[in-house]
Amino acid sequence: MYDLAIIGAGVIGSALAYTLSAYDLRILLIEKENDVAMGASRANTALIHAGFDPLSESLMGQLNVEGMRRCYELCRELDVEHRNTGAMVLAFSKEEEETLEVLFQRGLANGCRGLEIISGQAAREKEPHLSGEVFAALWAPEAGVINPWEFTLAMAEVAVRNGAELRLNTEVTGLAREGTVWRIETGGEDRGIRARFLVNAAGVESDRIHNMAAPPAFQILPTRGQYYLLDRTVGPLVHSILFNTPTRAGKGVTVSPTIHDNFLIGPDSEIICDRTDTGVTRSALDEIARLARRIIPSLDVRASIRNFAGVRANSCHNDFFIDMAAEGFLDLAAIKSPGLTAAPAIARLARDLLEEAGLSMTKKEKWTGGRKVVRFKEIPEAERETFIRDHPLYGRVICRCEAITEGEIVAAMQREIPPVSVDRMKRRAGTGMGRCQGGFCGPRVLEIMARETGRDPLEIEEDGRGSYILTGRTKE
Amino acid sequence: MAMNPDYELVVIGGGPAGLGAAAAAYDAGLRRILLVERDLEAGGILNQCIHNGFGLHIFKEELTGPEYAGRIIDEIRERGIACLFDTMVLSLEDLGGVKRIGLMSMTEGYRHVTAATVVLAMGCRERTRGAIQTPGTRPSGILTAGTAQRYVNMEGYQVGRRVIILGSGDIGLIMARRMTLEGARVLACVEIMPYPGGLSRNIVQCLEDFGIPLLLSHTISRIEGRRRVEAVTVQKVGEDRRPIPGTEEVFEVDTVLLSVGLIPENELSRAAGIKMDPLTGGPYVFENLETSIPGIFACGNVLHVHDLVDHVTKESRRAGKAAAERVLGEKAGGDAPVIPLLPGPGMGYVLPQKIRKEDFEDSIRVFFRVREPRMTPGRILVRDGEKVILSARRPYMLPGEMDYVDLKPEILSAVTGDHLTLAVES
């Protein structure tokens, strides 16, 4: 019997597990995929939003700035890759400039610091490749970029280290209230998992989970967004995050640097029927490229190294849905942008709501926080010689594009939540993230993972369950 | 900076280009040579190219990739040239003459060596799905042909049962045959251009021999499959290379092999500040294969993508010899006026891109690729201003075939303009 079960190990579920792992609670984190951060938490724009965009009266507006500040703190505490780049909203006309003023005022109300409306000329001084047609811009110095799956993973790792239980490959198929306890059916052989409190952090599936526990209250409108990842060989394209001014026609696209110094452009926005459809389409990619070139005319998508899509949990309410929807049942649902940024604040709010609902919060006597990751690239020049003498595995580069060493791969396998597939390793060590997309290092990563776990290489998969890489041995 | 660098020459890369350069530099008189290879053994991509067809120009017989590699590795062994394996070059800097190279390996750790000259021979890598932006999902079972080749030929794994190949480059064609021989079913080879990318010999012996259709002017317009590839949609393309609606055909496959081009691997060169030619994807070089940084030379696929390893060997020998001449002070280089060599109409690229106007002793071999295929006879023209100074007949021209013309010393000495142009006669 658990005190609390969280359904969904995305950024929200993991942030909550992290927050509550400090208390004397038996916590279970349930995830249907084979790793944390498998839904929108892994395929998004990877931004720390400053907080000028959401309406002040919305939950998004109330939680964004708090989440943003906490996000930076957590990144430092948990050694999560991030960079405070600042962001600009670009106005291409007088009319759009008026919208900047609205955003500026809203940002002030939401608690943003350092906002400034600057001229097109001043914007181009910050971003030399910016279109000459940019008329004015809203500068938001607090925005930044983050490694979203590492952020999720880091919080889940600390939770697991402090006693939270993570059950992967487990899909919730039904919920039933038995007296003062929830029984969670998972389709497996066990007779259900029992927990006193349940939290719905199921992302794009959160309306379905809600409907298992309470009368329908909201509907998820699965919204697909597609992206280009561009190689850093295009040069220093942008230094900060560039947004179009939102208009009635849409939000435009974002052009931003990534924490690995590549560039991300996207997303579009398309409501789809199949919540798992993360495919990309020619027409959407073409449109994204066209819109991005309006911002940076010299942008060349031939430097593309990957296209991907994420499905966001938008809802008919156009806001987060956070509510004790039934006894002992808390929805952290319909978490869309800026959900990644707001996650720590959502977790704080959830903690308060659960305590109010009767979950007793006693701090653990012993809680081990913090996290440290050795990244070869970050070791200062002067220390490399000694470090590698002491840790020879960090002297062998496996991923050439990103200079990731065997030491980093092996270390990732020894953490609290070890990777089970080549893509899971990519999310941890960064192997295959670069321009060759694992063409060189994929076979070697597979070999190291098989060696370290004693598994047959044929069993090592690419991504989720069933994504096998090898189909057999030759000559056998 | 110390006057005496650790090495006269450091060669970066132990594939055919690096091996050829190191041996030639030795033969030209250098003794303090270091060859650095990131893999556990020398030979580079040849080790996985187990098919035959290599070496007709250099060894006058038809060898397999490993045999060709074996022979040029022997040349290095016989000369006693020092090699470091399992070692990555992390940095290259020009310290005003002397070059400083950052090396790392498990056994020797992280350190720097210095060299009077450097030959870049890092080879190339394959274009990926991201580069061609194929729509659809992202399941497993989408590999570059070269990655598949490594798995099948060196590691002994089969990577698919029902396969479609996108792109008709030679590695893709070779893998169509290899996977068929190993029991897979290859359903088709799909090429977006109206002509094949690979040699006709490979079209015949790798596709036609096994009844594998070659679909020209077609592309894969969609990949399906949630976990593993389940199907692809193939469509005919128009002259704009865009899929034509209504021509969709679905192939049920579990594997997509990509053979859609190669890109010189020049991250190190770029970081060193070497000037790059966007047409070749490699450094700009002078007639002696020297890059924009004096004392740094380039050869093989890092310079421009070759179709024949024999050409790589020849080119790398020139680079090795040129590095030796630089060390031994036989060629001053430096201050001579420079004649740029530019690609004119119909020309994809030319190499070298710059010729130093000094006392020309030998002919200068100019490599080029044309932009469009042409199956009727035509001429390659070299112009000095308006004046045609060389005209060479070709029975046909194909972008897939690297070609060359030789500029004789007397032609070069007579140049009066400030640049030369190489073009296809219109």
Added chain:
Amino acid sequence: MKEITCIICPQGCRLRVDEDRDFEVTGNRCIRGVSYGKSEVRNPVRILTSTVRIKNGSHPRLPVKSDRPLPKEDLMEAMAVLDEVELEAPVNRGDVILEGILGTSVNIVATRDMAK
């Protein structure tokens, strides 16, 4: 009448070879097409390249080739024979690893050295 592509040069002429008229070749743009067309239709042969299993080597497979061409139609059968071979390292380039495959006089030889 058989139609084949000439592989002597990249022009890839479509050759027509008439078996009934002493393998007369037409469609060739140069003289080299004639001899290629005749032999390719009379007796098509290929060098076979593949791998065999090897124990205790630096790699689990050793590349091999037939030292002379085999009849085209025998390639799959020869592959099946190679499936059964397992060697022990070390092996040297050029070592004969299988003599007279499929009862022919063609040997299978190693195409690289493989140390223990």
